[in-house]
Amino acid sequence: MKKKIGVLPGDGIGPEVVAEGIKVLDAIASRFGHKFTYEYALVGAAAIDETGNPLPDETLAVCKRSDAFLFGAIGHPKYDNDPSAKVRPEQGLLKLRKELGLFANIRPVTAYDSLLHMSPLKVDRVMGVDFVVYRELTGGIYFGEKGRTEDTAYDHCTYSYAEIERIAHLAFKAAQNRKKKLTLIDKANVLETSRLWREKVTAMAKEYPDVTLDCMFVDNAAMQMIQNPKQFDVVLTENMFGDIISDEASVIGGSMGLLPSASVGNKTAMFEPIHGSYPQATDQNIANPIATILSVAMLLDHLNLIDEAIEVRQAVNASLHNGMVTQDLSKGQGFGTDRVGDFIVNHIL
Amino acid sequence: MKKKIGVLPGDGIGPEVVAEGIKVLDAIASRFGHKFTYEYALVGAAAIDETGNPLPDETLAVCKRSDAFLFGAIGHPKYDNDPSAKVRPEQGLLKLRKELGLFANIRPVTAYDSLLHMSPLKVDRVMGVDFVVYRELTGGIYFGEKGRTEDTAYDHCTYSYAEIERIAHLAFKAAQNRKKKLTLIDKANVLETSRLWREKVTAMAKEYPDVTLDCMFVDNAAMQMIQNPKQFDVVLTENMFGDIISDEASVIGGSMGLLPSASVGNKTAMFEPIHGSYPQATDQNIANPIATILSVAMLLDHLNLIDEAIEVRQAVNASLHNGMVTQDLSKGQGFGTDRVGDFIVNHIL
Numbered sequence: 181m182k183k184k185i186g187v188l189p190g191d192g193i194g195p196e197v198v199a200e201g202i203k204v205l206d207a208i209a210s211r212f213g214h215k216f217t218y219e220y221a222l223v224g225a226a227a228i229d230e231t232g233n234p235l236p237d238e239t240l241a242v243c244k245r246s247d248a249f250l251f252g253a254i255g256h257p258k259y260d261n262d263p264s265a266k267v268r269p270e271q272g273l274l275k276l277r278k279e280l281g282l283f284a285n286i287r288p289v290t291a292y293d294s295l296l297h298m299s300p301l302k303v304d305r306v307m308g309v310d311f312v313v314y315r316e317l318t319g320g321i322y323f324g325e326k327g328r329t330e331d332t333a334y335d336h337c338t339y340s341y342a343e344i345e346r347i348a349h350l351a352f353k354a355a356q357n358r359k360k361k362l363t364l365i366d367k368a369n370v371l372e373t374s375r376l377w378r379e380k381v382t383a384m385a386k387e388y389p390d391v392t393l394d395c396m397f398v399d400n401a402a403m404q405m406i407q408n409p410k411q412f413d414v415v416l417t418e419n420m421f422g423d424i425i426s427d428e429a430s431v432i433g434g435s436m437g438l439l440p441s442a443s444v445g446n447k448t449a450m451f452e453p454i455h456g457s458y459p460q461a462t463d464q465n466i467a468n469p470i471a472t473i474l475s476v477a478m479l480l481d482h483l484n485l486i487d488e489a490i491e492v493r494q495a496v497n498a499s500l501h502n503g504m505v506t507q508d509l510s511k512g513q514g515f516g517t518d519r520v521g522d523f524i525v526n527h528i529l
Numbered sequence: 530m531k532k533k534i535g536v537l538p539g540d541g542i543g544p545e546v547v548a549e550g551i552k553v554l555d556a557i558a559s560r561f562g563h564k565f566t567y568e569y570a571l572v573g574a575a576a577i578d579e580t581g582n583p584l585p586d587e588t589l590a591v592c593k594r595s596d597a598f599l600f601g602a603i604g605h606p607k608y609d610n611d612p613s614a615k616v617r618p619e620q621g622l623l624k625l626r627k628e629l630g631l632f633a634n635i636r637p638v639t640a641y642d643s644l645l646h647m648s649p650l651k652v653d654r655v656m657g658v659d660f661v662v663y664r665e666l667t668g669g670i671y672f673g674e675k676g677r678t679e680d681t682a683y684d685h686c687t688y689s690y691a692e693i694e695r696i697a698h699l700a701f702k703a704a705q706n707r708k709k710k711l712t713l714i715d716k717a718n719v720l721e722t723s724r725l726w727r728e729k730v731t732a733m734a735k736e737y738p739d740v741t742l743d744c745m746f747v748d749n750a751a752m753q754m755i756q757n758p759k760q761f762d763v764v765l766t767e768n769m770f771g772d773i774i775s776d777e778a779s780v781i782g783g784s785m786g787l788l789p790s791a792s793v794g795n796k797t798a799m800f801e802p803i804h805g806s807y808p809q810a811t812d813q814n815i816a817n818p819i820a821t822i823l824s825v826a827m828l829l830d831h832l833n834l835i836d837e838a839i840e841v842r843q844a845v846n847a848s849l850h851n852g853m854v855t856q857d858l859s860k861g862q863g864f865g866t867d868r869v870g871d872f873i874v875n876h877i878l
């Protein structure tokens with residue numbers, strides 16, 4: 181099978197972990213007889229440095245003509261102290277989501293048995309945690325009108341039935357293929373947009389009689405996520421709540437370095453480790469490549485290359501079981517980013 | 530000293546825990562020679578049942594003429610499944626905050642050494658946690674224009690410099706009296722209102738040179754709250770983020786039943802346990818009265834009765850150390866709500 185893959189390494193450790201992801205894609209191509217062609221493009225601070233624009237037109241074009249693309253990370257310390265700077269790396273990411281219509285951000289949260297000692301939560305709370313967050317990604321307060329009037333600032337949050345419907349269908353379907361439980365997180369006791377979400381999703385539940393729908397206020401959800409994360413299967417929520425809740429959830433398992441994500445729409449889709457650009461670790465060959473490699477597995481799933489995705493996950497499990505891991509996961513020294521990638525590649529080949 | 534105290538028991542376990550709070554106030558009055566007069570008023574589902582209104586005018590009047598008031602809890606299961614019902618208990622609370630100008634919600638989060646085994650977090654993460662959240666309570670998306678237009682719903686979020694300034698001063702001053710660290714939680718990389726917060730609070734920091742200001746994005750804060758809650762001293766944030774983050778924080782110590790809160794403005798102030806109406810436990814004499822009793826301590830602080838507040842806290846500590854606690858804090862049976870209140874009262878007298 182021939183596929184065009186966009187590659188946006190971005191900033192910080194992005195290029196290093198993406199390099200390992202590409203090695204894995206190459207290994208899959210050679211093992212299964214596929215042809216993946218890669219087009220590289222600039223994004224984030226790297227793009228600002230070269231072009232003054234965090235999302236150059238050429239990058240957008242590369243993504244548009246790809247079947248899927250791999251994204252490293254964005255962000256550089258020189259922008260961190262001034263969030264109101266005119267040009268910022270994050271703007272590239274927000275624009276990418278909007279322009280490509282990547283309306284659903286999908287984040288699986290899995291607690292690996294071998295890593296429970298690293299979780300900030302007690303072992304009995306996290307053992308067996310396995311859920312997935314569906315966060316709406318192109319609507320809500322992120323993209324509403326915003327501005328200033330004299331001494332005041334405002335941000336408008338809007339949602340339409342259509343925006344809710346398309347991601348809710350994805351979430352219900354995901355639940356059908358999992359433990360058949362969907363938790364909608366909203367603030368329907370206060371927000372009109374949340375009432376629209378609850379109304380629509382509750383109505384849609386009739387189309388999915390095998391799925392149990394649970395509606396939870398976001399403040400309660402933020403507690404439940406720590407008190408009893410095992411109760412979740414598929415979590416569905418709007419953009420801003422999803423930003424908060426999915427980051428909160430990401431620490432449960434104890435290892436951000438393992439968590440992949442997908443951002444999907446109607447055409448191309450983006451695959452991205454959820455950790456950031458982690459500037460302190462840049463160019464030291466210590467970054468954990470597994471979140472990116474598991475993002476590659478999600479990319480393969482998306483291209484309907486199911487056996488290939490399974491192969492990648494098995495190779496990752498082997499590296500975890502054999503202690504072939506970077507320093508963040510090992511009590512001792514840990515192996516280099518490239519060595520972990522090599523191990524996984526060799527396991528595939 | 531003479532003081533007028535409003536008493537709004539509300540719903541569920543509210544009346545039971547508030548009764549213990551009043552016993553404690555009476556004990557303080559007799560021990561220190563004060564005269565507290567109480568005016569009771571209806572709020573929440575209890576008020577809807579009697580008057581059709583979750584916040585009758587008479588209740589508002591009682592609060593207005595009080596020096597401070599104690600609030601139990603609101604909420605009844607019959608309203609839980611229909612957040613868009615025309616009349617709901619929460620509306621009483623929101624209106625109370627707005628009408629009385631209770632712009633700052635203050636929530637101390639303390640991990641009691643003797644209760645660390647109950648925390649969902651590992652002991653080394655929570656031992657020594659001691660911070661306080663200042664949540665803005667009368668602005669932001671809670672109170673902005675909201676509505677529907679055909680297939681769309683909207684909620685507007687607005688903040689003015691003045692709204693930010695008054696609570697930020699309280700938070701800076703609190704930090705000066707504590708560990709001199711203030712963490713502002715916002716989403717200044719996306720929201721214009723957050724940029725206003727960051728701008729204003731950063732400028733104000735110059736007036737408080739002894740306080741270190743740290744600005745944190747809300748998604749990161751939701752992670753840090755679990756990864757490393759010990760880093761926080763005073764946390765300042767806007768209404769919606771405060772709702773989420775303070776509930777998240779409330780589970781750290783392992784015992785919601787101990788956490789008090791204050792909602793203050795320029796005139797009267799409200800004191801409320803942070804747990805809800807907990808309908809399942811109603812009228813069983815099992816609810817933990819300590820969150821309410823510690824709210825009474827905050828009320829006494831607010832009335833500048835500092836020794837009296839210390840006395841209440843010492844009595845609470847004695848009850849914890851002597852295992853004089855309700856079932857939620859005991860491995861065995863636990864004592865009744867009233868017995869725990871009696872113990873604390875006797876310790877004071």
Ligand SMILES: CC(C)[C@H](C(=O)O)[C@@H](O)C(=O)O
Binds near residue numbers: 273423718719748
């Ligand atoms: C960088 C930022 C704009 C972004 C977001 O808030 O969506 C990030 O936190 C994320 O979750 O991908």
Ligand SMILES: CC(C)[C@H](C(=O)O)[C@@H](O)C(=O)O
Binds near residue numbers: 370399619772
């Ligand atoms: C009941 C609800 C409206 C309220 C809020 O969101 O403020 C509650 O969650 C709280 O935090 O006191």
